[in-house]
Amino acid sequence: MLKKKIEDICNRQVEREGYSSNLYLAMASWAETSGFAGIAEWLYAQADEERGHMMKFIKYINERGGKAIIPAFKKPETEYTGVEDMFKQVLKHEEFITASINEIVELTLAEKDYNTNNFLQWFVTEQVEEESSVMTILDKLRLIGKHNMYQFDRDIMRLRTSASDEAETT
Ligand code: FEO
Numbered sequence: 001m002l003k004k005k006i007e008d009i010c011n012r013q014v015e016r017e018g019y020s021s022n023l024y025l026a027m028a029s030w031a032e033t034s035g036f037a038g039i040a041e042w043l044y045a046q047a048d049e050e051r052g053h054m055m056k057f058i059k060y061i062n063e064r065g066g067k068a069i070i071p072a073f074k075k076p077e078t079e080y081t082g083v084e085d086m087f088k089q090v091l092k093h094e095e096f097i098t099a100s101i102n103e104i105v106e107l108t109l110a111e112k113d114y115n116t117n118n119f120l121q122w123f124v125t126e127q128v129e130e131e132s133s134v135m136t137i138l139d140k141l142r143l144i145g146k147h148n149m150y151q152f153d154r155d156i157m158r159l160r161t162s163a164s165d166e167a168e169t170t
Contacts (some may be wrong), residue, residue: 001064001065001066002061002064002065002066002113002116003111003113005107005111006066006104006107006108006111006113006116007061007066007067009103009104009107010057010060010061010066010068010104010116011057011061011066011068011069011071012100013057013100013101013104014054014057014058014061014068014069014070014071015071015073016097016100017050017051017053017054017057017097018050018051018054018070018071018073019073019074019076020050020053020093020097021047021048021050021051021053021054022047022073022076023076023093024043024044024046024047024050024090025043025044025047025076026076026077026078027043027076027080027086027089027090028040028041028043028044028046028047029078030078030079030080030086031043031083031086036083036149036153037153038152038153038154038155038156038157039083039152039153039156041156041157042156042157042159042160045157045160046090053123053126056122056123058070060116060119064115064116082146083141083149083152084138084141084142084146087134087137087138087141088138090134091131091134091135091138094127094130094131094134095131097127097130098127098131101120101123101124101127102124104116104120105117105120105124108120133159133160136159137156137159140152140159
């Protein structure tokens, strides 16, 4: 049985992962309607992953005797000033999610909830992969500059980390 404090913070993470999915959907829609089909594909795939993360928390909370709460989500921005600025926002958001996961890990240690701590280790690894993947994209964007977006858009799906995809299927 989950302690209430752990159940509550895991439900907070349900909202954060669900919002992440919607945020990347909003970015994907912006990219798709701005002529960046490849970037949109990357973001749609990322949105699916985030929904998967939300589902992992929902299932875990319910399996451990708690009750997952499905929240309303804040509406993400619909317009972005450019691809690089948008990916900077993705990185900032992923850093926020990493800090959020770490906060739950700290609480599980304080509460001696080793089962939840074990459940969270997948997310700890996943966040390293996600931040690294976005940093690679930002590095590439800096290298190619603003004038070769056609090539970047064509190639971005190759930058998806296989470890992240593999982890998602386990
Ligand atoms: Fe599920 Fe990208 O955090």
